[in-house]
Structure formats: C-alpha cells, structure tokens
Amino acid sequence: MNVRELALETLLAIEQQGAYSHLELNEAIRKGRLDGRDAALLTEIVYGTVQRRDTLDYYLAPFLRKARRLEPWVRMLLRLTLYQMVYLDRVPDHAAIFEAVEIAKRRGHRGIASLVNGVLRTIGREGLPSLEAIHDSGKRLAVATSHPEWLVRRWIGQYGFEETARMCETNLRPPQSTARVNRLRATVEEALDRLRAEGMAAAPGHLAPEAVRAEKGNLAHTQAFRAGLLTIQDESSMLVARALDPAPGERVLDCCAAPGGKTTHIAERMGGRGEVVAVDVHEHKVKLIEQQAQRLGFRCITPLALDSRRLGERFAPESFDRILVDAPCTGFGVIRRKPEIKYTKGKDDVASLVAVQQAILRAAAPLLKKGGVLVYSTCTIEREENEDAIARFLADHPDFALDDRLAERMPEPVRPRVRSGMLQLLPHYFDSDGFFIALLRKKV
C-alpha cells in the first residue's frame, strides 16, 4: 500500500472506529514499513487532514453540490488530497490528483474516479471559496481553524475573541517535541550531549528547566530514552510536580497516575526516597506506570489499580503529606496532539467529567494531613473543569484554601500568569500544552 492509501485507511479508522490518531499512525508506519521520509509524509497528511477537516469540507462543499451522497471513503480521499493541494508546497497538485484518481479506481470504479478527478481539477482551476463569505466572526473563526462552532463560542465567552483566535490558530500547528531529563541520572547538559552524540538536533526547553526539546526526530527512539535519562512529556505538564514540590521521605498520593509521567517526576524530585502511591482505575494502564518506574529506576513508586472515587475504603484519613489529582478531563489543551478530540468531545462530556473530577477530589481530601498540599491539574482549558471545579470544591471544603506559593514554584516567565494559587496556561502563551494547575493547602 502506498503512503496516500495508508493515509486514507488511517483517517477512516480515526473517523469511523474512534481510533486515536497517534496510535493509529504508529500502527500504519509499522505495517507499511515506511522509511523516515514516507513516515513524515504520512504523519503530515493524517494530522493535517484531521486538523483541517471542517475547513476542507467548507472548501469542497460548492463543488459537491451536484454529487449524490458520497461514500465516507470518497469524501475522505477528497479531503486528504485537497489538504495536500492547499497546505503542502512540496507535493505538486497534479501528482496529488493523479494518486487520488488511482486510489479511486482501485477502491471503487471509473465513475467515482471521474468524480474525484472532476472535483479536484475544477478546484485547481477555479480556486477555493472565500472564507470572507461567512459574515459571523465566530462562525468564520470556527470554519477557518476547523473547530466546532459550539466550542469556539464557548471559548469566546471565556477568553474573548482575540485570545480564542490565537488559541485556535496555535491548535493547528505541530506541538513541540519535548522530554524531561531524569536528573537522578543526568544533568540537562549531559542529556543534551548524549542526544547530540546520537545525531539528534536537541536544545534546552523554553519553559521548564528540566526539559529538552528535539528540533527533529523522535526522542522516544533514542538510546538516551532507553537508558532511562528521558521521559516524553510536555513542558506545561512538567510544571505540575513543581507545584506539588514534594520532599525526600514524604508519602505522596497520585490519584490519576497512568502512564506515570508525573508520578516519576514526583519520585525524582523526592530523590527516590519516601513513597509515591500511584493509583489509576485501569489495570492495563497501571502496568504502564510499573514499566516507567522500572525504566527510570525508581523503587519508591507503589502502583495500584483502584477507582479513586473510593480512595477512602483503602487509605486512612490524614495519611499523605501531599496529594496530586491530575484529573481525567476533556483534553482541550492538547488538541495539537490529539486533533480528533475537538470533534468527538461534546458538552455532555464536560458535564460528566466535572462529576468525576469532584468525586475524586472529595475522596482524596480527607486523606491529606493537616498543613499538607493538594494539587489539582488538568490538560484542558474549560473553566467548568478548572476554576469552577476549584470554587465548588472550596465551597464544600472550608478546611482547604488556595495557596499563593504556586507563583514562587513556577519558572520566571510563568509567574505573571498565576492568579491566587491558580494557573491557566493556553497553548499560545509558551507554545506548550494548555494546562490548568491549582495549589491548595489544608488548614492546620
């Protein structure tokens, strides 16, 4: 199967079976035994087509008016070919169209091939419909950046038009490829030297002092990664263990821990001394925590499969020095990494996640010692799951208060963004994931 056909199969699996784009892509690269160049092209076409879906459909619509109901694979083939024509300079239009027509002949019949050929050539000749024809600015932003309109309107309500526009634009750009250095095994400089010796173009991160950034290539495929020097993690996410600020010898509870990115960061900051109880509801995901703990060489991590809404049945009151609730959330801060979520997550998901988040917070609260700190974090930008969730929790738990020390625990550029113990990072602030972090203290 050639790259475009693999792209078509991958995109259909994402749309029809709800597959995750990154997992499906890895599988396609493995199955197709693609070399670096073809793997990069496949990745670009798949991510780009998912990212720009609604814009591509807007561009295609006037040329499909006369077509009878299109089969999903034909629409997807048109989308992925138009994506190459509009957004990929290195692919000449005629080459992209030729490939599409060949695929249409193989998968369908001459009629479909001629429809595909006709639509794409007409667009090539007549040009794309203008987005200026959409008069409503919210709707235009939604179509131009391919986000559902309900989401764009919601964000405009929360952040204003300008901020939302910048965020939507940033969501279309590839994310930074970063990793956290295991500083019990190497300094950032040593890790960078190791990576460069392997031929990687790597540099220090922009935000977190423990971060390295790959300008090209996959950090997870390096010797340095295999040797336990690195953990793949976004820089925003690295700020969470900093907010928690655990000390050696303490007992820490990580309530939603898999695959263990923050658990291992916490263990590292404790110098490997003390205990981190790492809970996740999914047994198979708990195995991932075990693997990471082993790869990085931490013995102080106790993985546990448990629904954190029932923590009270397992642990004694006031038995932890610090607690992290890195809650399940809509993930709207990581649209760049998982672009399909902007189409699959709806308002109902927000409501049901809010209920789970509150239930986990409620169960975790009694387990914290007096004077201890609790960090609540999400990789979303939804106020209901973030500031509102904290307000609700505090209303029910007068023994907790927001802790101003969050600002001093953050790297310099982030500090002005901290508002009374809470931090909302949007993806365009530092070109990192959208993240929310709140630091709470239990009163003595």
Ligand SMILES: C[S@@+](CC[C@H](N)C(=O)[O-])C[C@H]1O[C@@H](n2cnc3c(N)ncnc32)[C@H](O)[C@@H]1O
């Ligand atoms: C945001 S992810 C955690 C990421 C992780 N902290 C890290 O840094 O690698 C949220 C996790 O919560 C888990 N989860 C969802 N509902 C849960 C529950 N009721 N109890 C415990 N874990 C839950 C999910 O399986 C998922 O792994």
